[in-house]
Structure formats: C-alpha cells, structure tokens
Amino acid sequence: MQDTGAGMESSQLEKLFEDELKDIYWAEKALTKAIPKMIKKSTSQKLIEAFEHHLSETNGQIARLETVFNLINKKAVAKKCEAMAGLIKEAEELMKEADEGAMRDAAIISAAQKIEHYEIASYGTLRTFAEVLNLPTCAQLLEETLLEEKGADLTLTEVAETRINEKAAHEMAD
Numbered sequence: 001m002q003d004t005g006a007g008m009e010s011s012q013l014e015k016l017f018e019d020e021l022k023d024i025y026w027a028e029k030a031l032t033k034a035i036p037k038m039i040k041k042s043t044s045q046k047l048i049e050a051f052e053h054h055l056s057e058t059n060g061q062i063a064r065l066e067t068v069f070n071l072i073n074k075k076a077v078a079k080k081c082e083a084m085a086g087l088i089k090e091a092e093e094l095m096k097e098a099d100e101g102a103m104r105d106a107a108i109i110s111a112a113q114k115i116e117h118y119e120i121a122s123y124g125t126l127r128t129f130a131e132v133l134n135l136p137t138c139a140q141l142l143e144e145t146l147l148e149e150k151g152a153d154l155t156l157t158e159v160a161e162t163r164i165n166e167k168a169a170h171e172m173a174d
C-alpha cells in the first residue's frame with residue numbers, strides 16, 4: 001500500500017466501504033425478488049424450505065445493512081450490482097432451460113451457490129473494512145450476515161448431496 005498518510009487512506013477506504021455497501025444492498029433487494037422465483041421452480045421440499053428460510057434471512061440482512069448505513073451516517077442507497085444482476089440472469093436462464101424435477105433442482109442449486117459465494121466474498125470484505133475503519137458494531141452486524149450466508153451455502157450443499165445429484169444422475173441414465 002502506498003504511504004499517502006493514514007487520513008487519506010482511511011477516507012478512501014470509507015468511500016470503498018460505502019460503495020460496497022450500496023452494491024450488496026442492491027444485491028439483497030434483487031434477491032428478495034429472485035428467491036421466490038427459485039422457490040416456484042424447485043421440486044424438492046427440502047430445497048423449497050431452504051429457500052424460504054433464506055428469503056426471510058435476506059429481509060433481515062437488508063434491515064441490518066440499513067442499520068450499518070445509519071451507523072456511518074449515510075443514506076441507504078442501492079447501486080446496481082452488475083455481478084449479482086448477471087448471476088440472477090444466469091439462474092433464470094438455467095431455470096428456463098432445464099426440465100422440471102431433480103435436474104432443474106440441481107441447476108437451481110448450482111446457480112444459488114454461486115450467488116451465496118458472491119455474498120460470502122462481499123460480506124467478508126465488508127466486515128474486514130469495518131474492522132479496519134474501527135466500526136466494531138458494523139463489523140459485528142456484517143459478521144452475522146456472513147454467518148447466515150455461509151449457513152445457506154452449507155444447507156444447499158447438503159440438499160444437493162443427499163438427494164438431488166443422485167436423482168439427476170439417474171434421470172440422465174434413463
């Protein structure tokens with residue numbers, strides 16, 4: 001890192017922190033619309049339950065982000081996240097292409113896990129930024145969301161491993 005003086009670095013990091021918050025705020029809001037579509041296209045009851053649970057978590061995550069904006073005295077503003085927009089678009093295309101059933105569930109899980117991994121990367125970075133900026137309450141809130149995203153990812157892996165991959169392989173063999 002260039003030695004430009006702590007003040008300069010800290011204000012640049014603050015700006016980056018705020019920009020990343022706006023990005024993930026947009027992403028979470030987009031997900032409250034995308035997850036219900038995934039629920040509608042899913043067959044496995046376990047998968048539907050996992051999405052329903054994560055949808056309610058997502059609403060809580062949006063509220064948490066609004067608290068973080070509040071804590072840094074900034075207005076909660078959503079800025080289009082091109083990466084998330086692309087991941088959601090890809091999920092929609094996969095859902096359109098796959099036939100209903102275990103194959104489509106497997107496709108939905110794969111798309112949803114890419115989304116979770118993007119969120120895990122984002123919240124990990126945001127939490128670290130908050131720590132460096134000496135914003136412990138923000139860091140704590142972001143850590144809570146990070147744990148939920150990791151949990152959602154793990155649940156999707158479990159659903160995939162216990163049933164869907166097996167069934168999809170079966171359907172392919174038929």
Ligand SMILES: [Fe+2]
Nearest residue numbers: 028058061119
């Ligand atoms: Fe999320």
